[in-house]
Amino acid sequence: MKLKFFTLLLALGATVWSLYSCDNNDDESINVPIELQDAFSAKYPNVANVKWESKSGYYVADFYDGYEASAWFTQDGTWQMTETDIPYTALPQAVKTSFEASEYKSWEIDDVDKLEREGFEIVYVIEVENQNQEMDLYYSQEGVLVKSVVDTDDDRDDQYLPDQNAKLTKEMNDFLNIKYPGFKLVEIDVEDDGKYAGYTEVDITHGSIGKEVLFDKSGEWVLTSWEVRFNTLPEPVKNAINTTYPGQVDDDDADYVEEATGVTYYLIDIENSEIDVKISADGQILD
Structure with missing residues (x-):
């Protein structure tokens, strides 16, 4: 009886070791x-x-x-x-x-x-x-x-992976080198919804600024934007926003935008609404 019991213990031990080895044998x-x-x-x-x-x-x-x-x-x-x-x-x-x-x-x-x-x-x-x-x-x-x-608390395990559908073409890279010499590539994504669905967004650093550069489906440059602090905006811009939307803008709710058309403006996010206001450097609210 003792021999059978000892044999059973050995068998159980071998089984446990086998399972442990399988769990830890990566290959x-x-x-x-x-x-x-x-x-x-x-x-x-x-x-x-x-x-x-x-x-x-x-x-x-x-x-x-x-x-x-x-x-x-x-x-x-x-x-x-x-x-x-x-x-x-x-x-x-x-x-x-x-x-x-x-x-x-x-x-x-x-x-x-x-x-x-x-x-x-x-x-x-x-x-x-x-x-x-x-x-x-x-x-x-x-x-x-x-x-x-x-952060929406629904982050996926693969959220940081490069977008496999996004490609930086030679033409895009050449454009970036000319317009933003010395740029460093941070990320590339294809927009999946909204006005620019299917467009390619390229995140770069240029000097001391992080910029988002947008290209259309044919690879043509559309616009570039980057975050700016509201308190650094031109006085006409701050005055116009504070008058029209008093107390509805945080210090980090502004972007500077330059379009391929040559138009430049500030894009201000208005709190508690879905409104983004375009405003020129001289304080004119744009359509």
């Missing part, structure tokens, strides 16, 4: 192709204890390399992105300096991610919240605020 758990394993090892040669999983049609390697990270690969082994969860203290000093001088400096920091993506500049995303408001702030390594996006 066998989801049958990761050898080409993909080689691609990961070439990019991260000193990483061990990798856990593979499948998300949104991609192979994702979760690993620890000083901080928790996830590397995303296509099924043919092409690296797309690595997202690393880092503490605020690990941000570049330029990013911390910029954030601590922003209107969000007193907001609570919820999370910080470092994004490395094929063909793009490194971006740091600081997620902040203030009561019932949540924002995602995208910074370049140089501390340029590329864009600020309302």
